[in-house]
Amino acid sequence: MDEYTSNQVTNQITRFNTYFDSIDWSQIIDNIISGILSLIFTVILYYIVRKIGQKIIRKIFISYSKRENVSENRSKTLFNLIDNAFRYILIFILTVNILSTFNVDVRAIIASAGIVGLAVAFGAQGLVSDVVTGFFILLERQLDVGDNITIGAVKGTVELLGLRTTQIRDLNGTLHFIPNREIIVVSNHSRGNMLALVEIQINPNEDIDKAIALIEETTRAFTRDNPNIVDTPIVSGVTGYANGNFVVTISTHTLNGTQLLVSNELYQKIYLAFQENELLMPLSLAGLASTQP
Incomplete structure (x- = not known):
């Protein structure tokens, strides 16, 4: 190795040592420990809020079902819908907090997610319409399992109320699947005398x-x-x-x-x-x- 090359290596080593010595390792370790503790705290808080929220939602629906004489199918469907919405909101908040803990700019991610969400909503507007209509049918108790109803040309007994479709079995035994967005006028023959x-x-x-x-x-x-x-x-x-x-x-x-x-x-x-x-x-x-x- 000639003298020039030896000097180059020595200079590189000197620069690396200088850079290494300039690093505040105590601050980095503190930041890592703080981030890990913050992450653990956030996850624990997420599970605590989720458990408490689910208990509150379940208690509210039990009380609502007894007070309004709501069928098990209706109560279960509404409970699952609200519970899932609550869970997804918590997961979104948890994700944002975790990314913020590691100094990730979440504003750009949220903006991108908003654009993607709009595109998906536009492409699945029929599905969204089914879900929204189904939610209000369940909430307003327009139908119930076992009701004798008429929807358009279909007359029969309600077998299943879902967020996307309503299933009706007619007198011939045929099972009809009707998208909820197509339920405009419904005649319920099972209410009152x-x-x-x-x-x-x-x-x-x-x-x-x-x-x-x-x-x-x-x-x-x-x-x-x-x-x-x-x-x-x-x-x-x-x-x-x-x-x-x-x-x-x-x-x-x-x-x-x-x-x-x-x-x-x-x-x-x-x-x-x-x-x-x-x-x-x-x-x-x-x-x-x-x-x-």
């Missing part, structure tokens, strides 16, 4: 007053023995003419879901009474039993 209508046809050659009196007597006896009827049935007298017969209409309110059963049973009781009392049967036996909300 229902109106049962029974139309009895009377032979025009029969004594109308005698037939109506028998209808009223049979209806009163039927009402006394039927717990599904919630008010006194009204016999409206002759309300029309069909198939060559006079039509007498009977209306009454029943417990939800029993209106068709009550109508059919009352219809049968009245025509059996006609036979027992030897009243003339309708020219064309086409009495109608129908229901309406």
Whole structure:
């Protein structure tokens, strides 16, 4: 090794030693220890806040479910939604704090995340619309599992309420998956008492007053023995003419879901009474039993 090269090596070593000696190692060690302690404290605080928050949310939903008589499916769906939102917010705050601890500029990251979020939201606006609509359907108790409903051309029983779709099984057994954003008008047939209508046809050659009196007597006896009827049935007298017969209409309110059963049973009781009392049967036996909300 010549003298020039030896001097170069010596100078490099001298510079390195000078730089190494200028480093404040105590400050670096203090910063590392402080960062680690801050990180540990932040993580511990995250888990503590998360546990306390989950307990508070769960307690609120238990109280809400008992007070509002909310179904288990509705309560569980809403709880999971709010719990996940709460957890994601905490994870975001934790991430920002950790990055700040290591002197990372989080403003640029947040700005980039905002742009990406807008792009994703724009591309998945249908999904976002489903989730938002589903949340308000659950929150406002528009539907519940087991309800008999009509949405557009689909009529059936609600089997599942989700944040993205609502599942309805019709009378044929077909299961329909309806995106929540497409639920604009929904008719719920399972809320409150229902109106049962029974139309009895009377032979025009029969004594109308005698037939109506028998209808009223049979209806009163039927009402006394039927717990599904919630008010006194009204016999409206002759309300029309069909198939060559006079039509007498009977209306009454029943417990939800029993209106068709009550109508059919009352219809049968009245025509059996006609036979027992030897009243003339309708020219064309086409009495109608129908229901309406």
